[in-house]
Amino acid sequence: MDSKISKVTIHMVSSLDGFIAKKDGSISWMQSTNNYEKGIHLTDEYITDFLKSIDCYIMGSRTYEHALELGWPYADVPVFVLTHKDREKEKEKVEFYSGDLNKLINEKLKPNFKNIWMVGGTMLTKECLRLGLADEINITIIPIILGDGLLFFDYIGKELLLHLKDVTAFKDGMVELCYEIRKE
Helix, strand or coil, X not given: CCHHHCEEEEEEEEECCCEXXXXXXXXXXXXXXXXXXXXXXXXHHHHHHHHHCCCEEEEEHHHHHHHHHHCCCCCCCCEEEECCXXXXXXXXXXXXXXXXXXXXXXXXXXXXXXXXXXXXXXXXXXXXXXXXXCCEEEEEEECCCCCCCEECCCCCCCCXXXXXXXXXXXXXXXXXXXXXXXXX
């Protein structure tokens, strides 16, 4: 596959005030019972079609642990988990990686996958942005203000110019914002 057509998208679910988890790591608030009449209804078909478009996932070890606890939403799509721990492989399509992020993305993933999604982890997100490895940021805002917790963007150390590609409002009050990261 030609790496020029590969795309790395950072995806995160966040509170309106920018937190991705409570201080204790809890993500139980990541559901909305709000009702926005103009929004799109998240049907099983919509979710299935969306998930089919993703060729592989990259995540940190905490996100991996949450995904296992919540019921593993990644089916049989390849998942690359960044970790420094020796881990037991619990899913067939999971590969653990502890090397250079730049090499993983540019030498291993981009030549083999078209639509690469980074799902979770502030340290991983921050490093990906610092290294200029991401092409898009897709953030889903849950209608809640947590007031404290683990920030999605916490001092990445550089300014990034973004271009709004799309906005989707859902019936449950969640809003998805998709930004292209402008390369200088």
